[in-house]
Amino acid sequence: MPFDVWDGEDESAGGRFVPLYVLVNGRTSPRDSRLDLATQVVALPVDTRLLDAEYLRIVDQCGNWISVAEIGAYLQIPLTIAKVMVDVLVEQGYLGVGTPAQSKIVDRHILDSVLAGLERL
C-alpha cells in the first residue's frame, strides 16, 4: 500500500492542514437560507471563551455590523465557508443578524432612502 504511507512532507507545504469541511462540522449549506453575502451580522455580548479559534476570528471581526462578504474578504475564507460558519455562530447566539439582503426586491421606503443617500454623496 505505498500510497498510504505518509511521506512526512506536509510540514513543508505550509498553510492550513484542517480540511475546511471539518471547520463547519460537515455542513455544506446554511441552515438559514436568508443569509446572503450582503447580510449584516454583529457580535452579541456573550462569553466567547469556549469558541474555537476559527470561529473566534469571525466574532472578533463583528464588533460593528459587517457583511458576510466582508468577513470572507478580511479573513480570506471562501464565501461558502464564511456563510456556513456565520450561520453556526448565529444559531449558537454569538452573532445577531440584520434584515437579510433580501429574498425579494427591496421596498419603496428603502429605495427612497438609498436614493437620498446617493444624492448626498
Add this chain to the structure above:
Amino acid sequence: MERTSVKIVVAGGFGTGKTTLVGSVSEIAPLTTEEVLTEASVGVDDTTGVEGKTHTTVALDFGRITISPDVVLYLFGTPGQDRFWFIWDELAQGAVGAIVLVDTRRLESSFPAVDYFERRGVPFVAAVNRFFGECAYTEDEIRSALELAPEVPLVWCDARDRGSSKLALIALVRHALGRLSPARA
C-alpha cells in the same frame, strides 16, 4: 435588528470597468472575496487542459456605501467570466438592480449581462463607459446592438469618476423605483 443591507450588481463584459466603478464610489477600497467551486459547478468545456483540477476559485470584487445608520449599500462586481451564472443568481437575488457597463469597442461583450437581467426581470441601466475615448456610436446604435428595451435607461459615464459613477447609480435606483407598483396614497 435594525440594520438592512441592499445590493447593486455591477455587470458587463470582461474589462468594461466594473471594479473601477465600484472603487470610484465605494467608501472602502474594493474588497475581494472568493468563492471556491468544485468541478461539478464548472462547465465541462472549461476544464479542457486542466485535467485533475478539482476546484476553481472565482473572485468577487465589492465595495460599500453607508446610506444611513440603518442601511448599507453593497456594490458587487460580477465575476470576469460570464459562465459562472449561479454566482450571478446569488448576486442578483434581492438586488435593487444592476448597472451593465458597456465598452463601445466591444459592445457584444456586455450582451450576456443585458440578456441575463432582462430574462430575470431585474431592473438595470446600461452605462456606456467613456473611459475608452470617443464613442463611434450613437445611443440608438448602442441600444440596437444590445437589444435594449425602450424603457431601459442608457447613461454615459466615466467609471473612474466618482460623480459620474454616482449618477449611474442614481439612474438605476430611480429606474427601480419607477418599476415598483404605484405607492398607495
